[in-house]
Amino acid sequence: MNRLLIMTVGKTHSGKTTFANNLESILQQAVVIDQDNHAEFINKHYKKLRPKEGQNTLKFTVTNAIVEYATEQSNFDLILSNSNLNKPARSNVLRYFYDKGFKCIIVYFELPIEVLKERIEQSQRSKAIFRSASSFMEVLERQEKSKLDEPTKDEVDHLFVIKNQEEITEVIQKIKTISKLK
Numbered sequence: 001m002n003r004l005l006i007m008t009v010g011k012t013h014s015g016k017t018t019f020a021n022n023l024e025s026i027l028q029q030a031v032v033i034d035q036d037n038h039a040e041f042i043n044k045h046y047k048k049l050r051p052k053e054g055q056n057t058l059k060f061t062v063t064n065a066i067v068e069y070a071t072e073q074s075n076f077d078l079i080l081s082n083s084n085l086n087k088p089a090r091s092n093v094l095r096y097f098y099d100k101g102f103k104c105i106i107v108y109f110e111l112p113i114e115v116l117k118e119r120i121e122q123s124q125r126s127k128a129i130f131r132s133a134s135s136f137m138e139v140l141e142r143q144e145k146s147k148l149d150e151p152t153k154d155e156v157d158h159l160f161v162i163k164n165q166e167e168i169t170e171v172i173q174k175i176k177t178i179s180k181l182k
Helices: 016-026 035-045 057-073 087-099 113-122 136-145 165-181
Strands: 004-010 030-034 077-081 103-109 158-162
Touching (some): 016 077, 057 077, 113 136, 158 165
Parallel strands (some): 004 077, 004 103, 030 077
16 A cells, blocks of 8 residues: 655745644544644653754654654554755655655645744744744744755655645645545
């Protein structure tokens, strides 16, 4: 049986988690793996173990353990919900899944910066995921300043780009069709 890996890519507040959760409810054989959940868990229960500087290797370790378990111990399609804006890191993740026989899909959220800022201003989202930022606006500003690697068609079997809210239903339907064909 072929399985799908659906990776969401985009800046903070672009709709990755909402999309992933909606897709999970439609694809009955899918599970969302969201790094924000892992960050919140670590910050609540294992704050002392977090690295003081550099990458949050503890969060990556937890995520990798869950991904490996879901890959090896289940038959679910996997929906990875995190920013995935760094191409080398994204390529490593995709290579892992291709080596396991998955078909890979990227859903790239390319919303205007004004929309993201407005969403952040209206957000009630918990800040319990933070380790080195003080706000979502700071996260967005960092993302704007850093070198971001937009996904390309040559990375995956299917690439969908969402530029506005109205495109979400159509993309979900296309992924649902792909899921039935696997």
